[in-house]
Amino acid sequence: MADYIEPLQKLAEQFGKLSGIGRKTAMRLAFSVLDMSEEEAAEFASSVIEAKEKIHLCPICQNLTDKEKCDICSDETRDRSVICVVEDAKAVIALENVREYNGLYHVLGGVISPMNGVTPEKLRIKELLTRLEDSEIKEVIIATNPTVEGEATSMYLSRLLKPAGIAVTRLAYGIPVGGDLEYADAVTLYRALEGRRDV
Amino acid sequence: MADYIEPLQKLAEQFGKLSGIGRKTAMRLAFSVLDMSEEEAAEFASSVIEAKEKIHLCPICQNLTDKEKCDICSDETRDRSVICVVEDAKAVIALENVREYNGLYHVLGGVISPMNGVTPEKLRIKELLTRLEDSEIKEVIIATNPTVEGEATSMYLSRLLKPAGIAVTRLAYGIPVGGDLEYADAVTLYRALEGRRDV
Numbered sequence: 001m002a003d004y005i006e007p008l009q010k011l012a013e014q015f016g017k018l019s020g021i022g023r024k025t026a027m028r029l030a031f032s033v034l035d036m037s038e039e040e041a042a043e044f045a046s047s048v049i050e051a052k053e054k055i056h057l058c059p060i061c062q063n064l065t066d067k068e069k070c071d072i073c074s075d076e077t078r079d080r081s082v083i084c085v086v087e088d089a090k091a092v093i094a095l096e097n098v099r100e101y102n103g104l105y106h107v108l109g110g111v112i113s114p115m116n117g118v119t120p121e122k123l124r125i126k127e128l129l130t131r132l133e134d135s136e137i138k139e140v141i142i143a144t145n146p147t148v149e150g151e152a153t154s155m156y157l158s159r160l161l162k163p164a165g166i167a168v169t170r171l172a173y174g175i176p177v178g179g180d181l182e183y184a185d186a187v188t189l190y191r192a193l194e195g196r197r198d199v
Numbered sequence: 200m201a202d203y204i205e206p207l208q209k210l211a212e213q214f215g216k217l218s219g220i221g222r223k224t225a226m227r228l229a230f231s232v233l234d235m236s237e238e239e240a241a242e243f244a245s246s247v248i249e250a251k252e253k254i255h256l257c258p259i260c261q262n263l264t265d266k267e268k269c270d271i272c273s274d275e276t277r278d279r280s281v282i283c284v285v286e287d288a289k290a291v292i293a294l295e296n297v298r299e300y301n302g303l304y305h306v307l308g309g310v311i312s313p314m315n316g317v318t319p320e321k322l323r324i325k326e327l328l329t330r331l332e333d334s335e336i337k338e339v340i341i342a343t344n345p346t347v348e349g350e351a352t353s354m355y356l357s358r359l360l361k362p363a364g365i366a367v368t369r370l371a372y373g374i375p376v377g378g379d380l381e382y383a384d385a386v387t388l389y390r391a392l393e394g395r396r397d398v
Contacts, residue, residue: 004292005265011250014243019231025219031289032218033247034254034263041251044213045244048232051210052240055233064233066204090230093203 062107062124064089072105079103081138087111087145111149112156120156139167261306261323263288271304278302280337286310286344310348311355319355331365338366
């Protein structure tokens, strides 16, 4: 990398800091900035700044928003008796794309992972408990990822919330739609058998 | 994409304009900007602007540079009797990484491609001819990519330059080092046979 001109090198290093971008891709992206017009590059730079400046966490559900409260929390037509607990804002987007769920969300900002120093206190569980004091909520759907940490977080929350008389549910495990039994792992197949339903 | 918050959506669209970045990757990159600190985001934005502002073409070889003349053109130790003609600045970087070639470069800024409206006049061939009037140059190595257009450009240049008494050479074709004959295509194998050398 020694022979690159310095501003190009610096730009590539900046791209390299983004998630999942390696050295070669970073350089390709830096080159494609050079192919932009001066105005396009300025627009690109300002949208980086703008996104950082305008986007913050919704004080209620901890999801990302550029407004005072997020669109979901301020939407009066949504069902205020259900909260879906997710790890991050990306999960909210994935669930919203289904266009089936009409309740509220709560973004934990991670999962319990003692190995990485993430204890329950570091997640936004306190904020969730505060919301639940508001007696409107009847059900909490736990939609953390199907990983060991996601599962541990789910167990932790369920033990915390059930005594308060709130229904706590978990997303169903099973074979993914369009998948092939041949390639499904044993744990998934076991969960699919266990969770079988009448047809 | 409808439910994303606007500054995030806009940032993802900006990332999506970069070469080889699809919708999903663009959104992942936008999210990783949100994970940056305010300072890191500012540094990222300023390096985009800086790269665009500072980098321009070297007036001699048309390579990218942030100085008046590029480092290669201003390096007095380089062999000024050879010019290697390449398509773009990325090819210069690839060749420089070999640390074997010590001559000069000339960046065409593309290849002849009538289908895409790129005629010889749109490439920096005029600038190359001006450089060749300077009688120091004895050899022109054509290092355009081994594509139909690269080949056509090579033929065009060779017909243009040879009558002026300049040696015109082309990079060797053959099987790539570490490759496998079984997977080499027929044209490459044919070129490898044709270009065989004594051992």
